[in-house]
Structures are given as structure tokens and as C-alpha cells.
Amino acid sequence: MRRIIFHVIIVFLLLAGCSLNSTVTEEDEQEIEKYISQEVMSPNFGGEIFSAYEILATNEEKGEIYLWALIEEYYKEGEEVEQGSGMSVPMVLKIDRSEGASKVISHTLPRDGSFYADDIKEMFPYFAELKALDYPSNHIKKLIKEVESEVAEKLN
Template identity: 35%
Template structure:
């Protein structure tokens, strides 16, 4: 067999093998183990560093990624809601709570990201300037809504996060609402 024919047969064999391999898309990031680990580590971090308690209850946190998501600078931008729950007369009762934007500073460590610090805007007159200094411009409408649609999205997010923390508390205390 000539050298040319062998090269053609080799090329055809490679193409056939490549064409028979599975073309399933990779698992979406939202369902991957690293993404789930990140979600859990964010909530754990929020419970320890953001949540507050006044009634000796348990703190439960939920968050939503802001439009900016993960920036190339290693920050993760989220809206966090942490709520204290305790049981009173066999019913879930809310204690102290906090809801605010948080910039989580991360550092790559082996196969995951470690949260090393966080930034939150100050209260009152510091809020607007701090938001502009800490968060990317693309996330400002989610943090400081200016029109009816943005306000509705802001309120919907707050309701969803509150429902999430209430569900977590119900599971923790084995109480159904």
C-alpha cells in the first residue's frame, strides 16, 4: 500500500473514532459540585460574619448573585438576607435580620475559592457613595432601584430570599408553615 493511501486511511480512522465519541454537553455550572460548594460556603460565611441575633435564635442566610456576578478581580457580588428565627408557641418567629449588598473578596485555593473578606456599604449618607465605590456600575440598579421595574425586582428578590430563609428555619426546627 502506498504511503498516501495509509495516510488517508489513518485520517479516516481518526475521524470515525472522533465522530463516535459522546457529544453530551458538560454539566451546567449551577448543578456542579464546585458551584454547590460555593453556595454553601457563601451562606456559611454570611451566617458567621453578617447575620445578627437578638433572641438567642438561629441565623439563616440566603443570597442572590447580582448582575456583575463574579468579577475578574476575585470579588463575588451578592445581595444577602440573614434572618434570625426561633420557636415561640410551636411557631417560627423572626428575630433580628439584615438585608444588604455584599462584596465577597475571594482567593483561589486548590480547586475552590475561599472567602477572605467582605465589604458592605455604610448606612445613611454613606450608602450611595459606598455602593458606587464597592460594586460595579452594572449592579447599581439592583442595589439602588430607580424605576418601577427595578423596585419590583428589588421587592421580589427580598420576598424570595425571605421565603428561602424561612424554609431553612422550618427544616432546621422541623416546623411546617
């Protein structure tokens, strides 16, 4: 029984520093989207970067937002819209709120290959780590639909 209580206390303490219910405003969302589209990935085919993301957790004390992002390049080839480079990846955004409005100042991505899982465990709080390590394909499909909708509005 003591062991169960101990585990509950540990989980509570881990959760206390982070929040699933993020306090991300609409302005924060615009800043995040702008940053992802301009700073995380460059277009390889001269196209435009589009993105969609899901916030997995936030940590106000550390000034971090943990999210999964889908970032895709689209470009026009004649009359056709083509897909260029892209990525679907978990990341940590470092946020500066010192001047009132949020400003994304940097990001961290996990390394590929055998480093991936260890990097996720190091970068994310426990409950966001679990989500990032097993991010559901239906969530990625939702992000794809968001990006495709934005592309259709802007490029067609």
C-alpha cells in the same frame, strides 16, 4: 455618532471585567451561605441565623462576588418560632481561590444613611450597582420565601 460608539466601548470595557453569568459552583454556594450565616450577622436573641442571597455579578480578576443577601435570625419561644434580628443588604464578598476550592475571606457592606449610595457606587461594578441601588421588592420576597422554607424545615 462618535459619542454613541464611545459610550458603547466604555460600557463594553466595564462589562469585560465582570460577569453577570457567574461561575459559582455548588461548593461555592455552600461556602457563601456558611460565611454569611456565621460571619456577617450575630444572633441577638440566641437563635439561629438563616440566609438567602442573589448573586448580582462576579469579578474573577478581583476575586469578588457582588450579591444581595437576606439574613434573618429565628429562635424558639416555647413551641413558637419567633423572628429575631435581620437585615436585607447588598454586599461584596472577597474570595480566595488559591488552593483550588473557594474560601470567602471577607465582606464589605455599605454604610447607612447618606453614605449608602456612594458606597454602593464605589463597591460595585456599574451594572451590579444599578441593581443594588434599586433592588426589586419581588426579589426580596423571593429571598424571604427561601428563608422561611428553610426555617420551617429546620425549626418546626
